Amino acid sequence: MSRLIPFAQCIARPDEQGRTHLLKDHLLGVKEAVEQRLKSQCCPYCHDRIFIRLAGLAGVCHDMAKAHRKWQSYIRGENKGGPNHAPEGAFLFSYLGFHLLQQESKWSSYAVFWLWLTRDIADHHGALKHLDEKHWIGAGAWEEMDLPGITKFIEQIYPELRQVPITAEALDQWIDRLYDVLQEASDGLDLGYSPDYGKAMAQLTFWRELTTALIAGDRFHVAPMERVGFSQEDHIRHDRALDEFCRNNGEQVMADIRSQAQRQVLNQLARDPQRRIYTLEMPTGYGKTITALKIAAWLGREQGYERIIYVAPYLSILEQTSGVMEKAMGASVLEHHSLAVLEEKQKDEDREEEGQFHSGQLMMEAWANPVICTSFQQWSKALFPGKAQDTLRRAYLHNSVVIIDEPQIFAPESWNVFLCGLESVAQLYNLRIFFLSATMPPFDYGLSEQPGCLAVNPVQQIERYQVEQKRKMDEQGVADYLLKRSEILAADERGLSQAAILNTIADAYLVYKQLAARVEPSQLKLLHGMMIPLHKRVEIEKIRHFQAENKREGQYVVSTQIIEAGVDLSFDHIMRALPILPSLIQAAGRVNRNGSGRRGILTLMTFLRGGEKNTRGFIYPSELQKLTDELLQKQDVWLESELLELIKEYYRRMFARNSYETGKQAIIDAYEGNWPLLGQQFKPFGEDYFKLPVFVPWQTEEEEQAYFPQRFVELQERLGLYEAEDVYACYEDRDYYSRLSFKGRKEFMILLNHYVVNVPAKLAFSLVGKELYLKNRIPCLWSGNDYDPVAGLAKRAVEGFDAII
Numbered sequence: 001m002s003r004l005i006p007f008a009q010c011i012a013r014p015d016e017q018g019r020t021h022l023l024k025d026h027l028l029g030v031k032e033a034v035e036q037r038l039k040s041q042c043c044p045y046c047h048d049r050i051f052i053r054l055a056g057l058a059g060v061c062h063d064m065a066k067a068h069r070k071w072q073s074y075i076r077g078e079n080k081g082g083p084n085h086a087p088e089g090a091f092l093f094s095y096l097g098f099h100l101l102q103q104e105s106k107w108s109s110y111a112v113f114w115l116w117l118t119r120d121i122a123d124h125h126g127a128l129k130h131l132d133e134k135h136w137i138g139a140g141a142w143e144e145m146d147l148p149g150i151t152k153f154i155e156q157i158y159p160e161l162r163q164v165p166i167t168a169e170a171l172d173q174w175i176d177r178l179y180d181v182l183q184e185a186s187d188g189l190d191l192g193y194s195p196d197y198g199k200a201m202a203q204l205t206f207w208r209e210l211t212t213a214l215i216a217g218d219r220f221h222v223a224p225m226e227r228v229g230f231s232q233e234d235h236i237r238h239d240r241a242l243d244e245f246c247r248n249n250g251e252q253v254m255a256d257i258r259s260q261a262q263r264q265v266l267n268q269l270a271r272d273p274q275r276r277i278y279t280l281e282m283p284t285g286y287g288k289t290i291t292a293l294k295i296a297a298w299l300g301r302e303q304g305y306e307r308i309i310y311v312a313p314y315l316s317i318l319e320q321t322s323g324v325m326e327k328a329m330g331a332s333v334l335e336h337h338s339l340a341v342l343e344e345k346q347k348d349e350d351r352e353e354e355g356q357f358h359s360g361q362l363m364m365e366a367w368a369n370p371v372i373c374t375s376f377q378q379w380s381k382a383l384f385p386g387k388a389q390d391t392l393r394r395a396y397l398h399n400s401v402v403i404i405d406e407p408q409i410f411a412p413e414s415w416n417v418f419l420c421g422l423e424s425v426a427q428l429y430n431l432r433i434f435f436l437s438a439t440m441p442p443f444d445y446g447l448s449e450q451p452g453c454l455a456v457n458p459v460q461q462i463e464r465y466q467v468e469q470k471r472k473m474d475e476q477g478v479a480d481y482l483l484k485r486s487e488i489l490a491a492d493e494r495g496l497s498q499a500a501i502l503n504t505i506a507d508a509y510l511v512y513k514q515l516a517a518r519v520e521p522s523q524l525k526l527l528h529g530m531m532i533p534l535h536k537r538v539e540i541e542k543i544r545h546f547q548a549e550n551k552r553e554g555q556y557v558v559s560t561q562i563i564e565a566g567v568d569l570s571f572d573h574i575m576r577a578l579p580i581l582p583s584l585i586q587a588a589g590r591v592n593r594n595g596s597g598r599r600g601i602l603t604l605m606t607f608l609r610g611g612e613k614n615t616r617g618f619i620y621p622s623e624l625q626k627l628t629d630e631l632l633q634k635q636d637v638w639l640e641s642e643l644l645e646l647i648k649e650y651y652r653r654m655f656a657r658n659s660y661e662t663g664k665q666a667i668i669d670a671y672e673g674n675w676p677l678l679g680q681q682f683k684p685f686g687e688d689y690f691k692l693p694v695f696v697p698w699q700t701e702e703e704e705q706a707y708f709p710q711r712f713v714e715l716q717e718r719l720g721l722y723e724a725e726d727v728y729a730c731y732e733d734r735d736y737y738s739r740l741s742f743k744g745r746k747e748f749m750i751l752l753n754h755y756v757v758n759v760p761a762k763l764a765f766s767l768v769g770k771e772l773y774l775k776n777r778i779p780c781l782w783s784g785n786d787y788d789p790v791a792g793l794a795k796r797a798v799e800g801f802d803a804i805i
Contacts, residue, residue, distance in 0.1 A: 003069075004069055004144070004145065004146050005067065005069060005072045005146065006146050006149050007023070007024065007067050007145075007146040007149030007150050007152075007153060008022075008024060008149060008153075009022075010022070010023040010024070010066065010067045010072055010146075011023055011072070011075060011076070012025070012026035012027075012063065012066060012075075013026075013075060014075060014076075014077070023063065023066055023067060024153055026063060026221055027059065027060045027062075027063060027064065027153075028060070028157070029217070029221040030059035030060070030062065030063070030214070030217040030218050030221055031056040031057075031059035031060050031157070031217075032056075032059075032217075033059070033213070033216065033217030033220065033221060034055050034056055034058065034059040034213045034214055034217045035052050035055065035056045035059075037212075037213040037216065037217070038051075038052055038055055038209075038210075038213055039052060041209065041428070043206060043209075043428070045113075050100075050101070050104050050106050050110065051110060051113065053100065053158075054097055054100060054101065054110060054113060054114065054117065055113075055117065055210060055213065055214075057093060057096060057097055057100060057158065058093055058097070058117040058120065058121055058210075058214055059214060059217055059218075060154070060157065060158075061089045061090075061092045061093035061096065061097075061121060062086070062089045062093070062121045062124055062214060062218060063085060063089060063218070064085075064088070064089050064092055064150065065083070065085035065086075065087075065088030065089050065092070065140065065145070066085050067145045067146060067149075067150060068082070068083055068085065068088075068141065068144050068145055069144045069145070070082055070083055070144065071083055071085060083141070084125075086121060086122055086123070086124055086125050086126075086136070087122055087135060087136035087139035087140075088136075088139045088140040089121045089122075089124075090118050090119070090121040090122035090136040090139070091136055091137060091138065091139050091140055091171070091174075092140065092166075092171070093117065093118055093121050094114070094118045094174075094178060094181075095164075095170075095171060095174045095178075096154070096158075096161060096164065096166075097114050097117065097118070098114060098181055099161065099164045100158070100160065100161060101114060103160055103161075103163075104160070111184060111185035111188050112185060112188045112189060113210070114185060115131065115182070115185040115186065115188075115189075116207045116210055116211075117210060117214075118136075119131055120210060120211045120214050120388070121214070122135075122136040123388050124214060124215060124218065124388045125388065126387060126388065127386060127387050127388075127676070127679075127680065128211070128385060128386060128387065128388060128675050128676070128679050129675070129676065130673055130674050130675065130676060131186065131189075131673035131674075131675070132673055134182075137175060137178055137179075138172075138175045140171060142167075142168040142171055143168055147166055147167060147168065150166060151165075151166040154166060186673065189671060189672050189673065190672070191668060191671065191672065195668045195671075197420055197664045197667050197668070198420060198423070198424070198448050200667050200668055200670075200671040201420045201421060201423070201424045201667050201671075202424045202427070202428075203671060204424070204667070204670055204671055204675075204678075205421070205424040205425055205427075205428050206428065208385060208391055208394070209394065209428060211385070211388065211391045212391040212392070212394040212395060215388050215389065215391050215392060216366070216391075216392060216395040219362060219366075219389075219392065220362065220366075220395075228307075228368055228369060228370055228396065229306025229307050229370055229396075229399070230300055230306050230307065230308075230370050232300065232301055232304075234300070234331075234370075235296075235297045235298075235300035235301040236297075236301060237330070238293070238297045238300075238329045238330070238331065239294065239297040239298070239301070241328060241329055241330050242290060242293055242294055242297065242328050242329065245290070245327065245328035246258065246259060246262075246287070246290060257286065257462065257595070258286055258287035258290070258291075261282060261286050261287060261291060261456040262287065262290070262291045262294055264456055265280065265282075265291050265294075265295070265454045265455075265456060266294060266295065266298060268454045268455075269295060269298065269452075269454060270298075272452050273302070273303070275451065275452040276423070276426045276427065276431065276432065276433060277422070277423065277426060277432075277433040277434075277435075277443075277447065277451040277452070278432075278433065278434050278435070278451050278452040278453070278454055279434075279435045279437075279440050279443075279451050279452070279453050279454065279455075280292060280295070280434050280435065280436050280454045280455075281437070281438070281440055281453065281454070281455040281456070282436075282438065282455070282456045283438050283456070283457075283589070283640065283644070284438045284585070284586070284588070284589025284590075284593070285464070285589060285593045285594065285595070286456060288405075288436045288437075288438075289310075289321055289324060289403075289405070289436065290324075290328060292403045292434055292436055293308070293325065293328065293329065293403075295401070295434060295454075296308045296401040296403070299401055299432055300401070304399065305399050305400065305401050305432060306370065306398075306399045306400070307369075307370050307371070307372070307396070307399065307400040307401070308325075308370065308371045308372070308400065308401050308403065309367070309371075309372045309374065309379075309397075309400050309401070309402045309403070310322075310325065310371075310372065310373045310374070310403045310405065311374055311375070311376060311379045311402065311403065311404045311405065312373070312374075312375060312376070312405045312406065313375070313376050313405070313406050313409040313410075313565065313684070313685075314375075314409075314562075314565065315337055315375070315533065316536070316562070316567055317405060317406065317565060318335065318337055318373050318374070318375055319335070319373075319709075319711075320567075320568065321373060321405070322335050322373040323711075325371060325373070329371070331370065331371050332369065332370075332371065333369075333371045333372070333373050334363070334364070334367065334368075334369035334371065334372050334373070335372075335373045335374070336364060336367060336372060336373070336374045336375075336378050337373075337374060337375045337377075337378060362392070364746065365389060365392045365393070366392040366393065366395045366396060367392075367393050367395075367396060367397070368395070368396055376409075376410070376684040376685070377684060378393075379404075380418070380682055380684050381393065382394060382397070382425070383418070383421040383422060383425055383682075384421060384678040384679050384682045385679055386676070386679040386680040387679075390679075394425075394429070397425070397429045397431070398429045398430055399429075399430050399431075400429070400431050400432075401431075401432045401434070402426075402431050402432070402433045402434070403434050403436060404433065404434070404435050404436065405436045405437070406436070406437055406565045406586075407435045407436075407437055407440070407441060408437055408439045408440065408441050408582045409565065409685070410441070410684055410685070411683065411684065411685050412441075412654075412658075412660050413660050413663045414663065414682065414683060414684055414685075415441060415446060415660060416445045416446035416659075416660055416661060416663055416664055417446070417663050417664055417666060417667060417678070417682065418446070418682075418684070419443060419445075419446025419447050420446055420447075420664060420667055421667075421678075423446075423447050423448060433451075434454075435451070438585060438586070438589060438644075438647075439581075439582040439585050439586065439647045440647075440651070441651055441655075442651045442652065442654075442655050444655065444659075445655065445659045445660065445661050446664075457641070457644065462595050463599055463639045463640050463641060464591065464592040464593070464595045464599065464600060464640055465588055465591040465592050465599060465600040465601065465602055465640055466599055466600075466601060466602070466637055466638065466639050466640070467584070467588060467601075467602045467604060467637065467638040467639075467643070468601060468602070468603050468604065468636065468637055469603075469604045469605075469632065469636050469637075470603055470604065470605045471605065471606075472605065472606040472607075472608055473605045473606070473607060473608070474607070474608050474609065474610060474611040475507070475510040475511045475513075475514050475609065475610075476514050477605075478500055478511050478514070478575055478605070478607070479511060479514035479515045479518065481575060481603070481605075482498050482500060482515065482556055482573075482575060483515075483518065483519075485498060485573055485603075486498065486554045490554070496553060496554040496555060496572065497547050497555045497557075497570070497571045497572050497573075498554070498555065498556055498557070498571055498572065498573045498574070498575075499556070499557040499558070499559060499563070499569075499571045499573075499574045499575070499590065500556070500557075500558045500559070500574070500575040500576075500577075501559050501560065501561060501563065501564065501574060501575070501576045501577065501587050502558070502559070502560060502577045502607060503560070503561070503577045503579060503607065503615050503616055503618065503619045503620075503805070504560065504615050504618055504619065504802045504804070504805065505528045505529065505530055505560055505794050505802075505804055505805065506609070506615070506794075506802055507577065507607060507609055507615055508526065508527075508528055508558050508559060508560050508794070509526070509528075509791060509794040509795065510609065511558050512524070512526045512558040512791065512794075515556050515558065519554070519556060521790075522546075523546075523553065523554055523555055523556055524555075524556045524557075524558070525539050525542065525543055525555075525556070525557045525558070526539075526557075526558050526559070526790060526791055526792075526794065527539055527540070527557065527558070527559040527560070527562060527563060528559065528560045528562060528792065528794055528805065529560060529562055529804060529805050530757060530759060530792050530793040530794060530804060531757065531792035531793070531794075532696050532698055532754065532755050532756060532757045532792070533753065533754050533755075533756075533757075534698060534708070534709075534712065534754040534755060535698055535792060536562075537707075537708075537709050537712075538700065538704060538707045538708065540567060540569065541707035541709075542704075542707055543555070543557055543569060544569065545707070547569075547570070557569075557571070560805040561579070561583060561586075561587075561619075561805050562805060563590060564583060564586035564587050564589075564590070565586050567590070568593075569590055569593075570590060570591070570592060570593035570594055571590055571591055571592075571600070572591075572592065572597075572600050572601075573591070573600060573601050573602075573603065574587060574588075574590060574591050574600075574601075574602050574603070575602075575603045575605060576602055576603065576604055576605075577605065577606070577607035577615075577616065578604055578605065578606050578607070578616055578625075578628075579616070579619070579620060579628075580620045580624045580625060580627075580628045581627075581628045581631060581632075581646065581647055581650040582647065582650070583620075584602075584604065584628070585643055585647055587602060588602045588640070588643065604632075615802060618802040619802075619805065623657065623658070624654065627650060627653055627654060627657075628650070631646055631649060631650055631653075666678055666681075666682075691758040691759055691760055691761065691764075692758065692759065692760075692761050692764035692765075692773065693756045693757070693758050693764075693777070693778045694756065694757055694758075694759055694764055694767055694768060694778070694779060694780075694781050695724075695728055695731070695752070695755050695756050695778050695779065695780045695781065696724075696755055696756070696757060696780075696781050696787045697724035697725050697728060697755065697780065697781070697782070698724055698755060698787065698789070699724065699789075712751070712754055715747050715750060715751040716751065718747060719744070719747060719748060719751060721751065724755050727751060727752055727755060728752075728755075728780050730748070731748075731752055731778065752778075756778060757792070757793065759793065759804075760804065763793070764779075767781055767783070767786055767793075768780070768781055
């Protein structure tokens, strides 16, 4: 048998550039980082010596089992693979931490913290599990470690533990006692029959701050990173840049209105500047995003806030806003979303042990940048982390202005839970939260107090659109109405840009086919969610170009709801298959968006596929349909200014009928031990189809490449990949991917995902077969007949997926 490695000689990771990374130095570094982070927090325990010592002990124990003989052999490259060290670290901490608290007469007060830290060590390289999971109990081949050396090390930094033996026999005896100790600690989590959701969420948030302290201390000791943030001078410069941007963009009428709206909002904020959470309620097209950035600059200048985090529901909104922020502020933006996440098959543990947690990867995962643009899903992982690595998003969260765009898109059953988590995180990290929407959902059942309201009403003299309600129509009726309206608009010398928004892809495709037989191809576009991102972006740019260059020619855009939020298009007339009220108002926000010319029109109709099937119920709950109909039937025509009060009444009645408070039970269950209910099962958009990725080698004509997004073109040039087939060939070439730097891998994955569409599993299997998913994570759709160059996958899958938009 190989001899044991003396603890003082154990290493934490391979040597690099002649430097030896001793395990004892890593453990002491993590201990110090954990303690320093918690001391800087505004919490009841930040000045409590015993609490800080306990948390520091977790930093010491978390990687202690790397002293195992086989692990040391592995990290030195002498054999492949080493034993998992996290369970042993948790078990050792449970033993030492319990005795530390006992000797200080603090066990009953800090038993819950002991329990949380034990769980965190056990999970620090994987999913955050249920407190009842006990596979870590008894873990540890202690005879394979230098326990005398470990004892000496522990006694040097924790002299109060000198009377606690660290021997294989003592640790084995601890197993029998541990179950009773765990039960005693768990009893402290009983909330009784009338639990306080806010208090429970605040405790959970603090637990995950303990997790963050441990994970950040561990990861950043491998790759140190400096704190990042804007200075007061930066905020002053950004404020001036935003003013210049506003002066140079937009038609004069709306530019004046937007400037006036900004001043009105900033004056309201100055009168009430201390709230944690605000709503910014402005009509669509009034410049909510730029106004929110002006607010962030004001808060940075006046109150010392350092960072901006922008959160959006959809990738289209996120990327569009990211580009605007970079252009308007002159600041670098870090995007973190599904296209920017690296494809990593290694476990976190393996990457750490091989020294691969370098600064580029950590910058992405820790949001270490002054400006972050991220998605609802990624932000929700900051609130409710599912994996230990997710907690890194909190590492630099302090003193941030968080802008949450279009919150009405959250699933109602998730909304109150989200608000509870958000409020507790805002309190702990000194955040300022701003919700942006023209259709704001209520906060009564999720926040402890109402948010501050920053509001701008529509300018009465400028009614940009009106909503008219018409009869039932099928696909042919919609096409006929659009063509007839085109004749009216032409005779009246008005704009000729029209759109039809349908509730399902199948409906949109059927209307598109009706129009395709009667208008020129250049005048007709189709948009929906089963087109690859690059295809959608090219089509949107074509629409913008056509509107700018062919104002006296008719244009017809047929789409699903994907253009209702975050797509900066404007139409003279839109037909909308009857949805629910928030969706209706978002659609109306695409009508005469810049307030130019005469009033635009949104035509509502009940769409019947084939003249018989009402597909509205495939997308929207029946109770919300009924509520919408009750409100709309009060009058036949609605002006823009009248819809503001209507949407408030809609949400008031909606939550009066169902407050969705039952979802908050997940908070209580998580506090009592079942964290995965939040960390792994929270869904911003509610339940959805299980989807699988498909790579589509979409080809374009040379002239269409002029419509490629600028960032996409830059990625092509940097990577030297200009054809879809070449991109996929590199994806299949594992050697190509492994040769790339971190930045190169990130850029390659972003480029690759421009060609990827996520589709329901049943459809994916029919397109590429099940077997290819066992070979490649993203199979390629080689059949040219399945993906239409205009209609995408809509032509292949008209029926059977009516809940996909």
